[in-house]
Structure formats: C-alpha cells, structure tokens
Amino acid sequence: MLILRDYQQDLVSKTFTAWSCGIRKVLLQLSTGGGKTIIFAAIASEFVAQGEGVLVVAHREELILQASEKLTAVTRVQPGIIKAGYKPTDSLIQVASIQTLFRRQTYPIAKLVIIDWSLD
Helix, strand or coil: CCCCCHHHHHHHHHHHHHHCCCCCCCCCCCCCCCCCHHHHHHHHHHHHHHCCCCCEECCCHHHHHHHHHHHHHHHHHCCECCCCCCCCCCHHHEEHHHHHHHHHHCCCCCCCEEEECCCC
C-alpha cells in the first residue's frame, strides 16, 4: 500500500484540482529526494484504474528504469519500455526514451503524459 507524505499528497491533490479547473499542463518540481517519482506514480495509478493510458518520457536509462520500477510497485501494472533494446508491449503504461520516441515518431495512446527530466 502506498502512503504518501503530507506534502506529496498535497501536490497530488493540487494537480487534480488544477485539472478539474481546466488547467491542462501542470508542472511539479521538487528537490532531489522529494519523491517526484512516487508522486507521478500515484497520479498515474488513478488513470490506470480508469483504463486510461499513461506515457512517461525521460532522457536517461536510469530515469526510465526507476520510473518503471516505481510504476510497477504503485499500480501493479508492468509498464512497457520504449527504448532501443527493449521489446514492445501493449501495457497501459509506457515509459519511453525521448530519443527513441523522436526517432520512431510513433506514440502510444495516453491520456496522461509525464515528462521526467533531470538537470544533472
């Protein structure tokens, strides 16, 4: 069972509130170790529970694998990985390399798109 810290739950709630008010693009920013991956996994689980697709885009393999692990733990759905060297799947959740998406120019159907970016 996933238990978010108070500030994490607050960000999840504020995200859904923004969407319900018609804001389509939401940016969440936290310091290193703040739990960004857990937060977006919690948000993604709401979409998956409703049968909606989720696409997570990252630029480094480390972020792709970390996102995949957390999403699996939270949603109990094994994400597909869109990256060279990985076999495609038809999972509702896809974690993709931005480079591979750009090269292939084919995109999974997703109601929620999450960009997981690191500046280090």
